[in-house]
Amino acid sequence: MNTVVDTRERILTTARELFHGRSYADVGIKEICDLAKVQKGSFYHFFPSKQDLAMAVIDDMAEDWAHGFVAEAFDRNLPPMERLDYMIDAAYYWQKAAKDIEGRMPGCLFGNLALEVSTRDEVLRAKLNAVFQKASSQFHETLDEAIEQGQIAPLDAQATSQAMLAFLEGIILLAKTRNDPEVIRTLGPAIKTLRVELPMEN
Amino acid sequence: MNTVVDTRERILTTARELFHGRSYADVGIKEICDLAKVQKGSFYHFFPSKQDLAMAVIDDMAEDWAHGFVAEAFDRNLPPMERLDYMIDAAYYWQKAAKDIEGRMPGCLFGNLALEVSTRDEVLRAKLNAVFQKASSQFHETLDEAIEQGQIAPLDAQATSQAMLAFLEGIILLAKTRNDPEVIRTLGPAIKTLRVELPMEN
DNA sequence: ACTTGACTAGACTGACCGGTCTATTCATAA
């Protein structure tokens, strides 16, 4: 029982690291198996296909995220707008740590996968879209609370929360392209200035 | 002489379309050759490697961009802040047209490539970084002018221009993941609200 | 003791990859 869970887990975490550090297409099943010290046969016992593995990796990462620093950043006890700074900080330190170890910025696994596979794998695209949907809802709650507390003027919280997520992904993209995590710290705070006006009433 | 230019051109535009519509890794030389009606031998006569082709594709696209709708959007005769709306509009219509034809949003070729290859190809990464650098300088000029004309309060134009580019890439990423160009139109206008404060003086 | 089924092991398949190679065509210039 122990080794069973272990094998699957080992495949999953290895795949996650490799996909994150390089790309989906660039990492082969064999490489994952070798690094995880697992044979092909075992791999295909647990995962019917590479696509299924990717689905599991996304789920795995999303769960770690939700219970990890996303939960911390969007802590209900923090003043709403401070949560945004916390989120930016977390992203910065994460990418910086990764770069210090690996020499290059991996960026955001979800963003990386989204741009790579969206045009040729509907299933993965839909899954990644759901992850983003959920992520933006965190921003949404934060904005609602900030408005309620009168800390910011009313705005289109739905659209603005998506804009904030887009901005976060955008600065990570730019930082990765420059291979410099500082970009996140420099541009990040501007996330608080983003706003989509409420649609016209009349 | 005519056929020479033609062959190289055909390879280039075909590669560009395929890379843009799918990804760098997913498109093989053979597929490009078949579609461009060119043989392998001819291909390698013009391009020493797939990487060189990618470099040429990036240059080609960057030039088309610079002389195409980027030049239009950042028209000096337009009021500065209107240029930003123009840019968003252009991005929206481009992606919408592509989706109407192909059924899926290709996103931004530069952003796509950047996330895909940045961690494993220094040369391409540096080139893409340069493209982004140049793109953000367009925003920079726009901001400088807007400040000069007193249309916006002074801000860190260098950082804000990068933030705007990041936001643009971010909304295109989100739109591609949702396979819905409307995201660009909905969130896009918020680009004008982005601002990075001037660094502290003393 | 025997059966069952989850799990491991790793050889193997056919397709495809980027890239090389040799042979040939063809326009130009001497």
Next chain:
DNA sequence: TTATGAATAGACCGGTCAGTCTAGTCAAGT
């Protein structure tokens, strides 16, 4: 007419890809 070199044609190479298959291990249930 012949020589030259750019351009084309396409067979070919070693390697890798995702995925299959057969054989066997091993622990739990009866």
